[in-house]
Amino acid sequence: MNYYSLNRQSPNVNFKEATIKGQAPDKGLYFPEEIPVLPKSFFRDIEQMSKEEMAYKVIAPFVGNVMPETVLQQIVNETINFPIPIVPVSDNIFALEMFHGKTLAFKDVGARFMSRCLGYFVKDNNKKVTVLVATSGDTGGAVADGFYKVEGVQVVILYPSGKVSSVQEKQLTTLGKNIFALEVNGTFDDCQQMVKQAFNDEMLMSQIFLTSANSINVARWLPQQFFYFLAYKQWQNKSLPPVISVPSGNFGNICAGILAHKSGLPIQHFIAACNANDVIPKFMETKVYNPQQAVATISNAMDVGNPSNFIRILEMFDGNADMLSNIFSSVCVTDEETKQVIKEVDATYGYLMDPHGAVGYIALKNYLKIHPEFSGIFAETAHPIKFYDVVEEIIHRKIPLPDGIQSLMQKEKKSVVIESDYDFLKNYLLSMAF
Numbered sequence: 001m002n003y004y005s006l007n008r009q010s011p012n013v014n015f016k017e018a019t020i021k022g023q024a025p026d027k028g029l030y031f032p033e034e035i036p037v038l039p040k041s042f043f044r045d046i047e048q049m050s051k052e053e054m055a056y057k058v059i060a061p062f063v064g065n066v067m068p069e070t071v072l073q074q075i076v077n078e079t080i081n082f083p084i085p086i087v088p089v090s091d092n093i094f095a096l097e098m099f100h101g102k103t104l105a106f107k108d109v110g111a112r113f114m115s116r117c118l119g120y121f122v123k124d125n126n127k128k129v130t131v132l133v134a135t136s137g138d139t140g141g142a143v144a145d146g147f148y149k150v151e152g153v154q155v156v157i158l159y160p161s162g163k164v165s166s167v168q169e170k171q172l173t174t175l176g177k178n179i180f181a182l183e184v185n186g187t188f189d190d191c192q193q194m195v196k197q198a199f200n201d202e203m204l205m206s207q208i209f210l211t212s213a214n215s216i217n218v219a220r221w222l223p224q225q226f227f228y229f230l231a232y233k234q235w236q237n238k239s240l241p242p243v244i245s246v247p248s249g250n251f252g253n254i255c256a257g258i259l260a261h262k263s264g265l266p267i268q269h270f271i272a273a274c275n276a277n278d279v280i281p282k283f284m285e286t287k288v289y290n291p292q293q294a295v296a297t298i299s300n301a302m303d304v305g306n307p308s309n310f311i312r313i314l315e316m317f318d319g320n321a322d323m324l325s326n327i328f329s330s331v332c333v334t335d336e337e338t339k340q341v342i343k344e345v346d347a348t349y350g351y352l353m354d355p356h357g358a359v360g361y362i363a364l365k366n367y368l369k370i371h372p373e374f375s376g377i378f379a380e381t382a383h384p385i386k387f388y389d390v391v392e393e394i395i396h397r398k399i400p401l402p403d404g405i406q407s408l409m410q411k412e413k414k415s416v417v418i419e420s421d422y423d424f425l426k427n428y429l430l431s432m433a434f
C-alpha cells in the first residue's frame with residue numbers, strides 16, 4: 001500500500017515512510033492510495049474470529065510489505081491487549097468503552113501501535129529520532145507511555161498550561177527518561193502551531209530527525225479502526241447496524257470509523273459530537289470551513305479550533321459535503337448540557353460518564369429521538385477518573401482513585417514552562433539532539 005499527500009505535490013510513499021515522516025514534504029496529510037474492501041466472509045465470521053486475528057486482517061493491507069507478518073501480529077496483539085467492551089446504558093444506547101488501556105483514554109491504541117511501528121522502523125538507525133507532539137490532554141500521556149524507554153527515540157510533548165486535567169498532566173510530566181514535557185502558556189492550537197512550524201522549518205529538519213505523533217500520523221490514525229470493528233463484532237442485531245456517536249476534537253477517531261465503513265463495515269450513521277468548538281457542525285450547515293481559536297471547555301481533549309483530520313473525511317467523499325452528509329452529521333453540545341447529563345445518567349442508569357463520552361451520549365440520544373427505529377453506540381473515550389476534578393463536582397461524591405492513579409498523583413511533575421515562542425522550541429530541539 002502506498003500513500004499520497006492530500007496536497008498532491010509530494011511523491012507517494014509506503015507505510016514505513018509515511019510513519020517516519022508523519023506529514024508529507026508538501027505539508028499534506030498522507031492518505032492510502034486505495035481503501036481495501038474486506039470480503040463478505042470476514043463479516044460473516046467476525047464473531048468467531050479472535051479480536052487479534054480480526055484486527056490483523058483489518059490493518060495488514062495498510063501496512064503492506066514493510067515488516068514481516070510475525071512482527072505486525074505482535075504489534076497488533078500488544079496494541080489491543082485490554083478489553084474494549086460495549087456496555088448497555090439504556091434501552092437503545094450502548095457505551096463503547098475505549099478507555100481500558102494504560103493511560104485511560106482511547107489514544108492508547110493509536111499511540112501503542114505507532115510507537116511500536118516506529119521503534120521497529122528506526123531500530124537500525126544511527127541518528128536519534130525526536131518525536132514532537134502537541135496535546136490537548138490525552139495524546140501526551142498515551143504517547144509518553146507508548147514510547148517510554150524505546151531505544152533511539154526521545155519524545156517532546158507540548159501541552160497548554162492549566163488546560164489539561166491533573167491526571168493528564170501527571171501522566172505526561174512524571175515519566176522522565178526519554179520523555180520531555182514543555183508546558184506552554186497558550187492554547188492547544190498554539191502548541192499545534194509550533195509543532196507545524198517545526199516541521200516546516202527546513203533548517204531544523206535538515207539537522208535533526210524529527211517526526212510527529214499527532215493523530216495525523218497514519219500509524220496512529222489507522223489502528224483506531226479496530227474500535228469500530230470490535231463494536232460491530234459485539235453488536236447483537238447484525239441486521240440493524242448501530243448509529244455511532246463519537247466525541248470529536250481533531251477528528252482522527254471518527255475518521256478511522258468512516259474509513260472502516262468504507263472498507264465495508266456496516267454502520268447506520270456517524271455523529272461527530274463536538275463541544276463549543278463548532279467548526280465542523282458549522283461547516284456541515286454552511287459548507288464553509290472557518291477555523292477558529294479553540295475555546296476551553298470541560299471536555300478539554302476536544303478543544304480544537306482547526307481539526308486536522310477532517311480533510312481526510314472529505315477525501316473519502318471526493319470533497320463532496322452533500323455526499324458526506326448521507327452518512328455523517330455533526331452537532332454541538334454545551335458544557336451545561338454535558339454536566340446535566342452526567343448527573344442524570346449516573347442517577348438514572350448508574351453509569352458514570354466522563355465529559356467527552358457525555359458529549360457523545362447527548363448527540364446520540366438526540367439523534368435517536370428523531371430516528372427511534374435505530375439504536376446506537378457512543379464512544380466512551382476516557383475513564384471518568386481521568387477527569388475527576390470536573391466529574392466529582394457534578395455528582396457531588398468522590399470517585400475512588402484506582403491504585404495506579406493514586407501513586408501517579410504522588411509523583412513529582414517535571415516540565416519546562418515556555419511562552420508560545422517558536423524560536424525557543426527550535427533551540428530546545430536542537431540542543432537536545434546532540
Ligand SMILES: *Cc1c(COP(=O)(O)O)cnc(C)c1O
Nearest residue numbers: 138248249250251252253301381
Ligand atoms: C483526543 C480525545 C478526543 C477527540 O478525539 P479526536 O480523534 O481528536 O477527534 C475525545 N475524547 C477524548 C477523551 C480524547 O482524549
